[in-house]
Amino acid sequence: MQHSKNDLWVGLFVLLGGAALVFLALQSANLLSLNFRSGYVVTARFDNIGGLKPKAAVRSAGVVVGRVQAITFDDKTFQARVALELDKRYLFPKDSSLKILTSGLLGDQYIGIEAGADEHNLAEGDTVTATQSAVVLENLIGQFLYGKAEESAAGAGGKK
């Protein structure tokens, strides 16, 4: 098949488009580090997950060690069941505790994992029991107001 001089330029153009796609995929979206598919899944139950979303990060000491895989509702215990996929490079003791935290004031919610002291490590299919729910602002304000009211009532009673 004979080549025309356009072949070269069209080839370059297509290559440029491909390079742009690779740049966007690797540099902007970080395709490579996202899919550490070789992980193990553990589940945890939370009373309240707040604004946690699937794909949210699981961090230990600030380092991303996994992602939230799925969030479902358990209608037996009326709790949220969260499946976490942890990178298999990192192992955590069986009695590690989970906490739902917020990054910054307006940031996303993520799960913080704090290592326990057990000799055995978490493995595929395990359930983490030590969990702490997300802080719900309304409950916090409610508690604060309740405490204030009690305080002032006690103060008024003391003066009489």
Added chain:
Amino acid sequence: MSWWRPSHLGYAVRSKLADIGMGARLFARLVALFGPAMRRFGLVRDQVHFLGNYSLSIITMSGLFVGFVLALQGYNVLQLYGSANSLGLVVTLGLVRELGPVITALLFAGRAGTSLTAEIGLMRAGEQLSAMEMMAVDPVRRILAPRFWGGVIAMPLLALVFNAVGVIGGWLVGVVLIGVDAGAFWGQMQGGVDVFKDVGNGIVKSLAFGVAVTFIAVLQGYVAKPTPEGVSRATTRTVVMASLTVLGLDFVLTALMFSI
């Protein structure tokens, strides 16, 4: 002119409906001609060269400056809330999801769509299309289909180049000029941009825009009145209709893709 007379109104509605039907028929033929067009790839290649390569300069320059402006504006607002670190994320999401496909499609309509319409319209005016029909050469297959598919191939590639150059432009202004932390710029971007949901949907969008813009350009040229005035009107209609279609289509596609 008394267009409100029932007979005139009926005629106007009927001829518009017939236009729509004719356009739909041509579109179906062009889609069906994908295989034959690819078999004579030389024709499509020449169109990709003409529509894509020659649009590259305007696309890269626009992408660069759009990236610059996004970074400047984004920084001004974000630093009010002390979150200038997410500048990279804001610039990239804005580009990849919306501005990249849309601005590329608008520029493509102006740069490549008009030339398509004028070329085909002048072929019509010069009775070249009729001459081809006389020789039993199908103008839709020989002229329209390679141009249509060439445009559909070129458009997503141009949008990708626009996005990549725009991100680099944002980096130049945000990191090099203003001094946002480079690690945070790329890190926040990589944390928030999804390959399939953001980049992939952007490509789907630009593909849809490529189909819409190229089809409108080809159709307007094909149905242009064979006079100098008719060709000039067809060229104007290409830009107006393609731009409006792109913007309307963008709303629908965004609602479909990012609503949940």
